[in-house]
Every structure is written in C-alpha cells, then in structure tokens.
Amino acid sequence: MIKKIFAFTLIFFTITTNLFSIEPDVFVQSTVNRASKLLSDNISKEEKVKQLKLIAKDTVDIKGIGFYTLGSARKTLNDEQKSKYSKLFEEYFLKSFSSRLAEYTNPEINVNGKEKLSEKYTIVTSVLKGTSERPEIKIDWRIYTKDLDKPLIRDLIIEGLSLARTQKEEFNSVLQSNDGDINALFKTLEEFVK
C-alpha cells in the first residue's frame, strides 16, 4: 500500500511539475505580449499604469531587486527598517516602472533566444523593434528560475546596460551623500512616490 501511495505521489509530482513549469523565453514573450496588448489598448493612461503595476507585481521579483539595490547597507537594517524599506521600494519601483512603460504605444518586442547561466538564472534575449524615432534596441532579461513554476524577472539589460545595477549605484549615491543614513533614503523615496 505504502509503495503504491509513494508511486502515485511520485507520478503526480512529476506530471504536475512538468505541467506547470514554464520556460524562461516563453515566460518573457508572454509577459511582453500582455504588456504590449495593454499599451495598445484604447484606455486611459491612468488605467494603463494601474494594469502595468499588476503585471509587474506578478512577474518581477520586486522584493529581491529592492534588497539587491540596497547593497551592503541592507545588512545594517533592523526588521522594522527592512519592512519599511520593502514597502517604500515596491511603491517606488511600480511608479517608476509603469511611468517608463506607459510612454510607449504598442512596442513590438520579439524574444530571439536564451542562455542558461546556472540553475538559478537564465538570460533571455530579445529585440525591441526600431521606429522612425529610435533605433532597434537589444533587451536581455535576467530571469530567476529557482522556482520553475514561477520564474521572475530580476533585471533588464538594455544594450548591455543593467537597470538593476544602475539603480543600485543610484541608491548607493543617495546613501553616501547622506553619510549612510537610511532615513535620508526613506525620505527621498517618500518624496518620489508622493
């Protein structure tokens, strides 16, 4: 009996794991398609921003990026400060992300490859089609694949320039110019999300 249950459980998990795991390139293309469809919809900019925030919450590792962005300063925070930072960072990220994207109308992004860096990371490569106003842009997506059922975006690398890294150096600059005072960063973030 135990053997049967064991066999059943094993088969069940094998099937369900394969059933729900999603390839990083498929994940990126479907996320891009969702955003692209939304941006071309005939709805208000406010509604687009609202919907884009939902897509970001669903597909981006906001908490992870937040602490990565904070760099070594995160080690000095207490639990209360960590919680406050996470909340503020999410608001900052969603506002900044949706505001950047909402400017585009019907962007055409085509996924054209992937490279597995490790068990935890795959880089998905894609191209944002050029228009008369801007050239074609190469966009790479760093996908966190530790949980294959739920891949998450951890970075966008645009023409070789990492957004997460830029953000990290920006936050570091704010901290450095305020003698490492985390409250100064909180204040700057609060002002931004107002």
Place this chain on the structure above:
Amino acid sequence: MLKKITVILITTLTLTLNVNAASDGDLVLKKNDPAEIKDCSEGFNRASFSLNQGLDKAIFKPVAKVYRSLPSPIKAGTSNFLDNISNLMTIPNNLLQGEFKKAGVNTGRFVINTTIGILGLADAAEAMGFAKYEKEDYGQTLAVAGIGPGCYLVLPILGPSTARDTVSSVANFMGGDAWYNVTVKNDTQYFRDFDYYSSKATSGVDFRAKNYNSIENLEKNSLDFYASVKSLYLQDRQQKILNTSKIIDTQNDSDWEEFN
C-alpha cells in the same frame, strides 16, 4: 617651463591612471568595472553636470526636438554620414589593438560607403552584408593595452569621461584623427574648420535625438540623475572596451543570497 609641465603631466597621469599590463580580458573587465572607478572630484563633476544640464535644456534638447521631426531619410543619412567619418578614427585604433581583420573590414566599409554610399549618406556596406560597425577610440585602445580608467570626470560641454579617456583624446588633435587633420590641422582647399566642429555638434544632436525619450524618462524617474548617468556611462564604456556582445555578468550572486 616645458620641463615643469612635463613633470606635472607625468605625475598626474601616474596618480590618476593605474598603469598595469592586462594579462587577459578578465583583468580589463575588472579594471573597467563601474564599481571600481572612483569619483575623485565629485563636487566639480556635479557642478559640471549641472552646467551641461543647463546647456542641454537651452540648446541641445530644443535642437534635438526639431531634428527628430525631420523626415527619416534625412536623419538616417546624417547618422550614416557621421558614422562613416568616424571610421577615420576607428581604423587606426583597430590597428593599434591588433584587430587587423576589423581594420580591413572597416577600410572596405569606408571606401564602399564613401563611393557607392554617396559620401557616406547611405550604409551601402551594411546592405552588402558587412558586420555591424563598432566605433573605436584612443581611450578604448589604452584600456585594451591594460591602462586603467583613473577617476570619473564630467567635462563641461563634452560630458562624462574618465581621466584615461580625456588624456587619450589629445591624440585626436595630434594627428590621430584624419578628419581633424584634413579639416582643422592642415589647410586643405576642400575642407574648413567649420566642417569639423559642425560634424561634432551634429553628432551630439544626433545622439540626443536618438535617446530623446530615454533621457527624459531617466531624468524623471531617477532619485539621483547624476548617479544614474554615471553608472550608465561607465557600463557602456566597459561594454565598448570589451567589444563583446556577450552578456557581462552584471550581478554578483552573493548580493542575492540572503533572501533566495
């Protein structure tokens, strides 16, 4: 007097540039890692950055806005023309970096685009299947030779740079840039000083116009615009020095460990 200037120049260079022969690409990568490059004169750099922002708002942005509204063939032609001229700087740097094949390809590109491409207005070489064009300059050549970037600098009008790249640009005015030689340095009957300076100004406008929305967006969404521009500039330089389409590992895994 000349002796004094030479001593000061050598001392400055020794202090600002970490001169070491690079053993391989990893060393070049590490030396040009944005996180390793110091902002030694941040006060001056920020003041210079503010000045450039003022100039951008007063001159470059409005001009770029008008330039963006021009018909696509005019913009593409201007961009191609400027790229073609830049081959005159790229080819000697290909040779100095030991990239003889690339030097040959770029020479072919220059000849084809100047003739069939009507003075470079059309990128005929690309249509013929030439590899994507990659610009090179003397700063990149020094980096490949193993010379570190020194401190980060923001130059008035010219924008972000490093000590190495600023010093290396002197080579352009000492015979290293054939376009400068035929327009400004030598009194040829075909070109004038104006041709050189207007090509540089147009190049700035072309860059600003191509990145019009990105720059606006970045400024609007930055907590510290100066720091964002510095990070992006240094990352871009690192990519150009390495001449690689391969993805540079932009994140250290240990930075994520605590919350995996």
